Amino acid sequence: MDFFVGIKGKDFVMVCSDTSASHSIISIKQDEDKIVPIDDHKVFCIAGEAGDRVNFSEYIIANVKLYALRNGTELNTKSIANYTRGELATALRSSPYHCNLMLAGYDKETGPALYWLDYLATLNKVNTGGTGYGSHFTLSLFDKMWHPELTVDDAVAMIDAGITEVKKRLVVAPPHYIIKVVDKDGVRVVKTV
Protein backbone atom coordinates (compact mmCIF):
# COMPACT_ATOMS: atom_id res chain seq x y z
CA MET A 1 0.00 0.00 0.00
CA ASP A 2 1.46 3.37 -0.98
CA PHE A 3 2.36 5.80 1.75
CA PHE A 4 2.51 9.54 1.15
CA VAL A 5 2.62 12.45 3.58
CA GLY A 6 3.07 16.14 2.97
CA ILE A 7 3.83 19.01 5.34
CA LYS A 8 3.68 22.69 4.50
CA GLY A 9 6.30 24.76 6.30
CA LYS A 10 7.13 28.44 6.52
CA ASP A 11 8.53 28.74 2.98
CA PHE A 12 8.67 25.18 1.71
CA VAL A 13 6.59 22.02 1.31
CA MET A 14 8.03 18.67 2.32
CA VAL A 15 6.73 15.39 0.95
CA CYS A 16 7.63 11.86 1.83
CA SER A 17 6.78 8.67 0.01
CA ASP A 18 7.68 5.04 0.39
CA THR A 19 9.88 3.63 -2.36
CA SER A 20 8.52 0.15 -2.84
CA ALA A 21 6.89 -1.00 -6.06
CA SER A 22 4.90 -4.18 -5.61
CA HIS A 23 2.42 -6.35 -7.43
CA SER A 24 0.11 -8.20 -5.03
CA ILE A 25 2.48 -10.21 -2.81
CA ILE A 26 5.62 -9.68 -4.91
CA SER A 27 7.97 -6.79 -4.28
CA ILE A 28 9.36 -5.69 -7.64
CA LYS A 29 11.74 -2.98 -6.51
CA GLN A 30 12.52 -1.07 -3.33
CA ASP A 31 13.90 2.16 -4.79
CA GLU A 32 11.05 3.50 -6.93
CA ASP A 33 10.72 7.30 -6.75
CA LYS A 34 6.97 7.96 -6.74
CA ILE A 35 7.19 11.71 -6.23
CA VAL A 36 6.77 12.97 -9.79
CA PRO A 37 7.90 16.48 -10.84
CA ILE A 38 5.40 18.57 -12.78
CA ASP A 39 7.81 21.40 -13.37
CA ASP A 40 10.72 22.98 -11.49
CA HIS A 41 8.71 23.93 -8.43
CA LYS A 42 5.83 21.48 -8.22
CA VAL A 43 5.49 17.77 -7.56
CA PHE A 44 2.74 15.18 -7.60
CA CYS A 45 2.48 12.34 -5.10
CA ILE A 46 -0.01 9.90 -6.59
CA ALA A 47 -1.14 6.67 -4.94
CA GLY A 48 -3.65 4.13 -6.15
CA GLU A 49 -4.49 1.80 -9.01
CA ALA A 50 -1.37 0.78 -10.94
CA GLY A 51 -2.17 1.92 -14.47
CA ASP A 52 -4.30 4.90 -13.48
CA ARG A 53 -1.52 6.45 -11.38
CA VAL A 54 1.06 6.76 -14.12
CA ASN A 55 -1.46 7.43 -16.89
CA PHE A 56 -3.20 10.21 -15.00
CA SER A 57 -0.04 11.90 -13.76
CA GLU A 58 1.52 11.84 -17.24
CA TYR A 59 -1.70 13.26 -18.71
CA ILE A 60 -1.79 16.16 -16.26
CA ILE A 61 1.92 16.89 -16.58
CA ALA A 62 1.71 16.90 -20.37
CA ASN A 63 -1.22 19.32 -20.33
CA VAL A 64 0.53 21.62 -17.86
CA LYS A 65 3.58 21.67 -20.12
CA LEU A 66 1.38 22.34 -23.16
CA TYR A 67 -0.20 25.33 -21.45
CA ALA A 68 3.25 26.71 -20.64
CA LEU A 69 4.37 26.28 -24.24
CA ARG A 70 1.23 27.82 -25.71
CA ASN A 71 0.92 30.75 -23.35
CA GLY A 72 4.54 31.42 -22.51
CA THR A 73 3.85 31.34 -18.78
CA GLU A 74 3.75 28.57 -16.20
CA LEU A 75 0.64 27.66 -14.25
CA ASN A 76 0.66 28.23 -10.49
CA THR A 77 -0.04 25.52 -7.93
CA LYS A 78 -3.65 26.53 -7.28
CA SER A 79 -4.49 26.41 -10.98
CA ILE A 80 -2.90 22.99 -11.43
CA ALA A 81 -4.77 21.68 -8.38
CA ASN A 82 -8.10 22.92 -9.70
CA TYR A 83 -7.35 21.65 -13.21
CA THR A 84 -6.51 18.22 -11.80
CA ARG A 85 -9.75 18.23 -9.82
CA GLY A 86 -11.68 19.12 -12.94
CA GLU A 87 -10.16 16.23 -14.89
CA LEU A 88 -10.88 13.77 -12.08
CA ALA A 89 -14.44 15.07 -11.68
CA THR A 90 -15.19 14.84 -15.41
CA ALA A 91 -13.87 11.28 -15.56
CA LEU A 92 -15.66 10.27 -12.35
CA ARG A 93 -18.98 9.35 -13.91
CA SER A 94 -17.62 7.64 -17.01
CA SER A 95 -14.26 5.97 -16.41
CA PRO A 96 -12.91 7.10 -13.06
CA TYR A 97 -9.22 7.32 -12.22
CA HIS A 98 -8.76 5.43 -8.98
CA CYS A 99 -5.95 7.49 -7.47
CA ASN A 100 -5.52 9.67 -4.40
CA LEU A 101 -2.96 12.37 -4.74
CA MET A 102 -1.24 15.35 -3.24
CA LEU A 103 0.15 18.32 -5.08
CA ALA A 104 2.99 20.27 -3.48
CA GLY A 105 4.25 23.47 -5.03
CA TYR A 106 6.07 26.71 -4.41
CA ASP A 107 5.06 29.92 -6.22
CA LYS A 108 7.11 33.11 -6.08
CA GLU A 109 4.11 35.31 -5.36
CA THR A 110 2.12 33.16 -2.96
CA GLY A 111 4.71 30.87 -1.40
CA PRO A 112 4.28 27.20 -0.55
CA ALA A 113 1.02 25.30 -1.07
CA LEU A 114 -0.10 21.75 -0.44
CA TYR A 115 -3.30 20.31 -1.92
CA TRP A 116 -4.99 17.00 -1.11
CA LEU A 117 -7.21 15.31 -3.70
CA ASP A 118 -8.99 12.01 -3.40
CA TYR A 119 -10.19 9.70 -6.17
CA LEU A 120 -13.67 11.24 -6.06
CA ALA A 121 -12.16 14.63 -6.99
CA THR A 122 -12.58 16.26 -3.58
CA LEU A 123 -10.05 19.10 -3.38
CA ASN A 124 -8.72 20.60 -0.17
CA LYS A 125 -5.86 22.95 0.57
CA VAL A 126 -4.10 21.59 3.65
CA ASN A 127 -1.17 22.21 5.98
CA THR A 128 -0.51 18.52 6.54
CA GLY A 129 -1.88 15.66 4.50
CA GLY A 130 -1.43 12.05 3.64
CA THR A 131 -2.86 9.13 1.71
CA GLY A 132 -2.97 5.44 2.39
CA TYR A 133 -3.00 3.37 5.57
CA GLY A 134 0.12 5.10 6.82
CA SER A 135 -1.68 8.43 6.98
CA HIS A 136 -4.05 7.03 9.62
CA PHE A 137 -1.07 6.78 11.96
CA THR A 138 0.67 10.01 11.10
CA LEU A 139 -1.99 12.69 10.69
CA SER A 140 -2.80 13.13 14.36
CA LEU A 141 0.92 13.19 15.13
CA PHE A 142 1.34 16.01 12.63
CA ASP A 143 -1.65 17.90 14.07
CA LYS A 144 0.18 17.99 17.37
CA MET A 145 3.59 18.95 15.99
CA TRP A 146 2.67 21.37 13.18
CA HIS A 147 2.92 25.14 13.54
CA PRO A 148 3.04 27.87 10.91
CA GLU A 149 6.74 28.71 11.40
CA LEU A 150 8.02 25.21 10.69
CA THR A 151 11.61 24.93 9.45
CA VAL A 152 13.00 22.20 7.19
CA ASP A 153 14.66 20.49 10.18
CA ASP A 154 11.41 20.57 12.17
CA ALA A 155 9.55 19.04 9.25
CA VAL A 156 12.14 16.28 8.79
CA ALA A 157 11.82 15.49 12.50
CA MET A 158 8.03 15.29 12.11
CA ILE A 159 8.29 12.96 9.14
CA ASP A 160 10.86 10.79 10.91
CA ALA A 161 8.48 10.47 13.84
CA GLY A 162 5.70 9.54 11.43
CA ILE A 163 7.80 6.91 9.68
CA THR A 164 8.81 5.39 13.02
CA GLU A 165 5.17 5.13 13.98
CA VAL A 166 4.19 3.51 10.68
CA LYS A 167 7.02 0.96 10.87
CA LYS A 168 6.06 0.09 14.42
CA ARG A 169 2.29 -0.21 14.03
CA LEU A 170 1.38 -0.92 10.42
CA VAL A 171 1.41 -4.61 9.56
CA VAL A 172 2.47 -4.11 5.94
CA ALA A 173 4.76 -1.15 6.53
CA PRO A 174 7.09 -0.36 3.61
CA PRO A 175 10.78 -0.57 4.51
CA HIS A 176 12.25 2.41 2.64
CA TYR A 177 11.18 6.03 2.19
CA ILE A 178 12.32 9.13 0.35
CA ILE A 179 11.82 12.69 1.61
CA LYS A 180 11.84 15.63 -0.80
CA VAL A 181 11.40 19.35 -0.28
CA VAL A 182 9.95 21.97 -2.66
CA ASP A 183 10.99 25.57 -2.07
CA LYS A 184 12.16 28.64 -3.95
CA ASP A 185 15.22 26.76 -5.19
CA GLY A 186 13.17 23.95 -6.70
CA VAL A 187 12.79 20.31 -5.79
CA ARG A 188 15.54 18.37 -4.01
CA VAL A 189 15.93 15.15 -2.05
CA VAL A 190 16.46 15.75 1.65
CA LYS A 191 16.84 12.23 2.95
CA THR A 192 16.24 8.60 2.20
CA VAL A 193 15.30 6.27 5.04
Next chain:
Amino acid sequence: MSIFSYNGAAIVAMAGKECVAIGSDLRFGVQMQTITCDTPKVFKIHDKLYLGLSGLLTDAQTLHQKLMFRHNLYKLREERDMKPSTFGHMLSNALYERRFGPYFAAPVVAGLEPDGTPFLCGMDTIGAIETAKDFMITGTSPESLYGMCESMWRPDMEPDELFETVAQCLMSGFDRDALAGWGAVIHVITKDKVISRTLKTRMD
Protein backbone atom coordinates in the same frame (compact mmCIF):
# COMPACT_ATOMS: atom_id res chain seq x y z
CA MET B 1 -22.16 3.02 4.24
CA SER B 2 -24.33 5.48 2.36
CA ILE B 3 -22.87 7.77 -0.24
CA PHE B 4 -24.47 10.70 1.59
CA SER B 5 -22.57 9.97 4.78
CA TYR B 6 -19.20 9.40 3.12
CA ASN B 7 -17.95 12.91 3.94
CA GLY B 8 -20.36 14.26 6.60
CA ALA B 9 -21.94 17.69 6.99
CA ALA B 10 -24.39 19.75 9.06
CA ILE B 11 -26.06 22.84 7.63
CA VAL B 12 -28.73 25.06 9.23
CA ALA B 13 -30.41 28.11 7.72
CA MET B 14 -32.96 30.28 9.54
CA ALA B 15 -35.04 33.34 8.75
CA GLY B 16 -35.40 36.32 11.05
CA LYS B 17 -36.77 39.82 10.79
CA GLU B 18 -35.47 41.04 7.42
CA CYS B 19 -32.41 38.86 7.84
CA VAL B 20 -31.32 35.28 7.24
CA ALA B 21 -28.53 33.23 8.75
CA ILE B 22 -26.89 30.13 7.34
CA GLY B 23 -24.21 28.05 8.99
CA SER B 24 -22.30 24.84 8.50
CA ASP B 25 -19.79 22.71 10.31
CA LEU B 26 -16.13 22.70 9.24
CA ARG B 27 -15.19 19.04 9.21
CA PHE B 28 -13.91 17.34 6.11
CA GLY B 29 -13.52 13.62 6.53
CA VAL B 30 -13.47 10.38 4.63
CA GLN B 31 -15.75 7.99 6.49
CA MET B 32 -14.31 7.74 9.98
CA GLN B 33 -11.06 9.63 9.32
CA THR B 34 -11.01 13.42 9.69
CA ILE B 35 -8.76 15.11 7.13
CA THR B 36 -9.22 18.85 7.78
CA CYS B 37 -11.16 21.12 10.14
CA ASP B 38 -11.41 24.18 7.91
CA THR B 39 -13.77 23.13 5.12
CA PRO B 40 -16.98 25.16 5.20
CA LYS B 41 -19.94 23.84 3.27
CA VAL B 42 -21.63 27.19 2.77
CA PHE B 43 -20.69 29.13 -0.35
CA LYS B 44 -21.40 32.73 -1.28
CA ILE B 45 -23.15 33.28 -4.58
CA HIS B 46 -23.61 37.03 -4.16
CA ASP B 47 -23.96 39.51 -1.28
CA LYS B 48 -27.54 38.52 -0.54
CA LEU B 49 -27.45 34.83 -1.46
CA TYR B 50 -25.64 31.94 0.17
CA LEU B 51 -25.79 28.26 -0.73
CA GLY B 52 -25.17 25.38 1.63
CA LEU B 53 -24.39 21.95 0.17
CA SER B 54 -24.25 18.71 2.14
CA GLY B 55 -23.58 15.20 0.92
CA LEU B 56 -20.64 14.03 -1.16
CA LEU B 57 -18.11 16.85 -1.11
CA THR B 58 -16.85 16.34 -4.64
CA ASP B 59 -20.39 16.82 -5.99
CA ALA B 60 -20.88 19.81 -3.68
CA GLN B 61 -17.70 21.38 -5.11
CA THR B 62 -18.70 20.58 -8.71
CA LEU B 63 -22.23 21.93 -8.20
CA HIS B 64 -20.88 25.10 -6.60
CA GLN B 65 -18.55 25.67 -9.56
CA LYS B 66 -21.33 25.00 -12.11
CA LEU B 67 -23.72 27.36 -10.32
CA MET B 68 -21.13 30.14 -9.99
CA PHE B 69 -20.57 29.78 -13.74
CA ARG B 70 -24.31 30.04 -14.46
CA HIS B 71 -24.75 32.96 -12.10
CA ASN B 72 -21.80 34.83 -13.64
CA LEU B 73 -23.30 34.38 -17.11
CA TYR B 74 -26.67 35.55 -15.78
CA LYS B 75 -25.02 38.64 -14.29
CA LEU B 76 -23.36 39.46 -17.61
CA ARG B 77 -26.62 39.12 -19.51
CA GLU B 78 -29.05 40.66 -17.02
CA GLU B 79 -26.64 43.17 -15.43
CA ARG B 80 -27.93 42.31 -11.97
CA ASP B 81 -27.64 39.57 -9.35
CA MET B 82 -30.03 36.63 -9.45
CA LYS B 83 -32.92 36.66 -7.01
CA PRO B 84 -32.72 33.88 -4.42
CA SER B 85 -36.08 32.41 -5.50
CA THR B 86 -34.90 32.30 -9.12
CA PHE B 87 -31.63 30.71 -8.03
CA GLY B 88 -33.48 28.06 -6.05
CA HIS B 89 -35.56 27.07 -9.04
CA MET B 90 -32.55 27.09 -11.34
CA LEU B 91 -30.75 24.77 -8.93
CA SER B 92 -33.76 22.48 -8.74
CA ASN B 93 -33.82 22.26 -12.51
CA ALA B 94 -30.07 21.66 -12.70
CA LEU B 95 -30.39 18.77 -10.23
CA TYR B 96 -33.35 17.16 -12.03
CA GLU B 97 -31.43 17.28 -15.32
CA ARG B 98 -29.32 14.54 -13.72
CA ARG B 99 -32.33 12.52 -12.55
CA PHE B 100 -30.85 9.11 -13.42
CA GLY B 101 -27.27 9.85 -12.44
CA PRO B 102 -27.69 12.50 -9.75
CA TYR B 103 -25.28 14.75 -7.91
CA PHE B 104 -25.15 13.33 -4.39
CA ALA B 105 -25.60 16.70 -2.76
CA ALA B 106 -28.57 18.19 -0.89
CA PRO B 107 -28.64 21.98 -1.05
CA VAL B 108 -30.06 24.71 1.16
CA VAL B 109 -30.47 28.19 -0.33
CA ALA B 110 -30.66 31.21 1.98
CA GLY B 111 -30.96 34.80 0.84
CA LEU B 112 -32.77 38.12 0.90
CA GLU B 113 -35.09 38.97 -1.95
CA PRO B 114 -34.63 42.43 -3.52
CA ASP B 115 -37.46 43.81 -1.36
CA GLY B 116 -35.76 42.59 1.82
CA THR B 117 -37.92 39.55 2.65
CA PRO B 118 -35.97 36.47 3.67
CA PHE B 119 -35.94 33.49 1.32
CA LEU B 120 -35.18 29.92 2.40
CA CYS B 121 -35.47 26.75 0.41
CA GLY B 122 -34.07 23.25 0.45
CA MET B 123 -34.00 20.34 -1.95
CA ASP B 124 -33.21 16.70 -2.06
CA THR B 125 -30.61 15.21 -4.35
CA ILE B 126 -32.85 15.27 -7.45
CA GLY B 127 -34.17 18.77 -6.94
CA ALA B 128 -37.51 18.43 -5.14
CA ILE B 129 -37.80 21.99 -3.85
CA GLU B 130 -39.53 23.11 -0.67
CA THR B 131 -39.57 26.69 0.58
CA ALA B 132 -39.88 27.51 4.27
CA LYS B 133 -40.68 30.55 6.36
CA ASP B 134 -38.73 29.39 9.41
CA PHE B 135 -35.71 27.15 8.88
CA MET B 136 -34.10 24.66 6.51
CA ILE B 137 -31.55 22.01 7.40
CA THR B 138 -29.53 19.31 5.68
CA GLY B 139 -26.75 16.98 6.73
CA THR B 140 -25.81 13.62 8.16
CA SER B 141 -27.87 13.97 11.35
CA PRO B 142 -31.09 15.63 10.22
CA GLU B 143 -33.13 14.40 13.21
CA SER B 144 -30.86 16.19 15.69
CA LEU B 145 -30.93 19.40 13.66
CA TYR B 146 -34.72 19.33 13.11
CA GLY B 147 -35.31 18.77 16.80
CA MET B 148 -33.14 21.70 17.82
CA CYS B 149 -34.50 24.11 15.20
CA GLU B 150 -38.16 23.25 15.83
CA SER B 151 -37.86 24.04 19.51
CA MET B 152 -35.56 27.08 19.25
CA TRP B 153 -36.99 29.00 16.31
CA ARG B 154 -39.26 31.98 16.90
CA PRO B 155 -40.57 34.47 14.35
CA ASP B 156 -39.05 37.93 13.84
CA MET B 157 -35.67 37.47 15.47
CA GLU B 158 -33.14 40.28 15.15
CA PRO B 159 -29.74 39.49 13.54
CA ASP B 160 -27.82 38.98 16.80
CA GLU B 161 -30.50 36.75 18.29
CA LEU B 162 -30.77 34.85 15.02
CA PHE B 163 -27.03 34.21 15.07
CA GLU B 164 -27.22 32.85 18.63
CA THR B 165 -30.11 30.57 17.72
CA VAL B 166 -28.46 29.19 14.58
CA ALA B 167 -25.20 28.71 16.49
CA GLN B 168 -26.83 26.78 19.32
CA CYS B 169 -28.96 24.64 17.01
CA LEU B 170 -26.01 23.81 14.78
CA MET B 171 -23.61 23.04 17.62
CA SER B 172 -25.98 20.94 19.68
CA GLY B 173 -27.15 19.22 16.51
CA PHE B 174 -23.72 18.17 15.28
CA ASP B 175 -22.39 17.29 18.72
CA ARG B 176 -24.40 14.10 18.39
CA ASP B 177 -23.03 13.41 14.92
CA ALA B 178 -19.71 11.62 14.57
CA LEU B 179 -19.30 12.79 10.98
CA ALA B 180 -19.91 16.52 11.44
CA GLY B 181 -18.52 19.20 13.69
CA TRP B 182 -14.95 20.28 14.41
CA GLY B 183 -15.90 23.97 14.31
CA ALA B 184 -18.62 25.97 12.61
CA VAL B 185 -19.02 29.04 10.41
CA ILE B 186 -22.19 31.15 10.38
CA HIS B 187 -23.12 33.97 8.01
CA VAL B 188 -25.83 36.46 8.99
CA ILE B 189 -27.18 38.32 5.98
CA THR B 190 -28.92 41.64 6.49
CA LYS B 191 -29.90 44.23 3.93
CA ASP B 192 -26.68 46.24 4.23
CA LYS B 193 -24.03 43.76 5.39
CA VAL B 194 -23.07 40.16 5.97
CA ILE B 195 -21.43 39.20 9.25
CA SER B 196 -19.47 35.92 9.17
CA ARG B 197 -18.37 34.33 12.39
CA THR B 198 -16.28 31.23 12.92
CA LEU B 199 -17.02 29.23 16.07
CA LYS B 200 -14.62 27.12 18.05
CA THR B 201 -16.46 24.01 19.18
CA ARG B 202 -15.72 20.57 20.59
CA MET B 203 -13.17 18.99 18.30
CA ASP B 204 -14.62 15.53 18.32
